[in-house]
Amino acid sequence: MATNAHTLKDEPSQRLHPAKGYRLEPIVDLMTGHVIGHELLAGNASCPNWTLEEWRKWYVLLSVQLLAELLETLEGLFFVNVTSDQLLDDVIWPSLVHESHPRIVIEWVEQAGQVEGVHKEAARRLHHLRDLGCQIAIDDIGAGEDGLGRTRIINPQFCKVDGALFQQCRVRGPEYLRGICHHLSLGGARVVIEWVESEADMRLALSAGAHLGQGYFWTKGMQSDIAEQGER
Ligand SMILES: [Ca+2]
DSSP states (O other): OOTTOOOBOSOHHHHSOGGGOEEEEEEEETTTOOEEEEEEEEOTTTOSSOOHHHHHHHHHHIIIIIHHHHHHHBOSEEEEEEOHHHHTOTTHHHHHHHTOOTTEEEEEOOOTTOOHHHHHHHHHHHHHHHHTTOEEEEEEETTSSOHHHHHHHHOOSEEEEOHHHHHTHHHHOTHHHHHHHHHHHTTTOEEEEOOOOSHHHHHHHHHHTOSEEOSHHHHTTSOTTTSOSOOO
């Protein structure tokens, strides 16, 4: 299992600007151990209070500087989280359009109490981002109310199963998730399991029918300048 398979071209500590506050979590092929990409998470320095203004600055930073640096420095895909409200925001939306790239995967995040009209407009914009070249992931499947609904609307390239749901497999066995992994795969999506914390978890995820994994099992050995502190 290649737990340190980050393909850094040169001097990551100088190129990745950890002081700006972000975190990269590897997403790993469960069969081969190959790192296929990273989820890019805003750190506490970027979004300490998760206000709209902080998020706007974060997405503008992504589009004007950070993603270009990362695309040049690290191989593979970059997964970027957005909610429906963020997709519809007048500042964040142009940033997402500007950063469109075949190696960018837009993760559509679960948002409680979503109004149907907002939901539909968010889906329309995601289709537009895909037309511009981005890939699409559905995030938080099993964590809230509408993971499968969002999957039906957009036919994503990736489906991310919530970590708390996955960890039920520790008690219930891999068959607990086998049906949903199979269902999500039917449209061609690759299933990502979150919160994989041990080799036993990794085997459970594989046995459940998932393709990719993410979590402490792979981040525990990372360099501090790659796995910068921060949330989301
Ligand atoms: Ca996510």
